[in-house]
Amino acid sequence: MITRFAPSPTGPLHLGHAYAAIVAHDMARAAGGQFLLRIEDIDRARSKPAWEAQIYEDLRWLGLRWDGAVLRQSERLPAYRACLEKLWAAGLLYACTCTRRDIEAAASAPQEGVPLGPDGLLYPGTCRARGAARPGQPLPEVALRLRMDLAATDGAFTETGPAHRGRPEISRDSMIRDVGDVVLARREMGTSYHLAVVLDDAAQGITHVTRGEDLFAATAIHVTLQRLLGLAVPVYHHHGLIRDDQGKRLAKRDDARALAKYRAEGATPEDIRRLVGL
Template identity: 60%
Template sequence: MTFRTRFAPSPTGPLHLGHAYSALIAAQEARAHGGEFLLRIEDIDQSRSRTHWEDQIYDDLAWLGLSWPRPVMRQSERTKAYARAVAQLTDAGLTYPCICRRADIEAAAGAPQEGVPQFGPDGRIYPGTCRARVFPESQDHAIRLNMAKAVEGLTELSFVEKGALFAGAHRLDAARLVETIGDIILVRKGMAASYHLAVVVDDAEQGITQVTRGADLWEATQIHVLLQRLLGLSTPDYHHHDLIRDDAGKRLAKRDDARAIATYRADGATPEDVIEMVGLTP
């Protein structure tokens, strides 16, 4: 089996040093295994995605010396694939519509109870308000996964982590998925899919054998492994690398233009300079 890994940025702002680090590590992994490095554009959120940021992604990565097969997969062109995945889960009785706004969820959560998780990798743990609701299908709604139903009878949910931070084989606990993650969103209002659903479907379509990404997505991996099982997809290996942080120890964000790759380029930095800045060897 050909080793394949990927770098999957969203065109919602400039790539920064953290993106450079992730893309370079993925490319190094592909070279070390004699495999392929793929690029995917995660533009599922069309309200925030911009063509000029996508063009900048291609330009910055090429400047760093990276190359990838074309054409590039773009999530905005894969709405039918996501719809099929949702239909599969719905036909299995594992989904339900949800009309709750964020404010509704916060209000329903009530006062925090000691020892009860309030937040998971998908944000505030949903209190299940719409789980038994009935309302017109025409009403604008999101689609959620009924986690309790989804994990019924599932055994041996596991994955292998290749990165040094979490290295080893990891087994998922069904009860913990219900208690600490809850009913995740599969389709957001006005969008074709949530990040969790889209990334699982896309990794399978591209034949990804190792997902290479930042440690901030470590907790989300259990969601992805579950969805892979429910959809009958294979589970790749994972490599969660450490994060590039600013002087205060905060991980970089796209709004941190001072550390954008384009800013360093404009200031005269070379690709080798940027590679050294992120602690890698040119």
């Protein structure tokens, strides 16, 4: 078993991060496997070295030790580019110049309603025809979307989490209808979360992906990409979320629940485990 914890260095780790990291760590250790660390820093505008350093400090304080070298997404841009060029040459991508406002305007048209997918508003396909690859055309430096109608297939994946145990089905029709043409590369990043996480999990040999249940819808996208690219599909384990007193999922803006503040106030790693129900 090989698991991973993959935080973004864009703010302090909070109780929700502690829960996710501990679950991944403890699953691997219980099975005699490996626990890996990945820094998801493709958002260069928001990623800060100070936050990355804090991640290492917080994990060590929790008593979590990772195996091997840390993988940093910012060092893997050539791998993402090579994959995009392959998909572009195969006609599976198209260039998209739509702004968020363009998508909102198209989605709110009376005849369309306001359909929502895992990434927010469902893309209406405005650029699908005009942005298609032409023979010999280099990869354009704009957003690139996946032709879901060409990429999706029927199938299932293995899920061991408490809320979704079993083998959830993925249908080609639902991927086209309910997910749509997702972005695989953003102009300012050279990749996207969906593409990077799939390639990174393969590069690190991840066998079990542990993640919050809020990412369950995104897992269908990742499994679709894994099959499309001929990559192994890990076992997925979607765990519950740590929420505040109002029932809202914790976010990095919830500094009051930052691990560094608990530590400064005298909390122990055992206290954190109790606070998150472990």
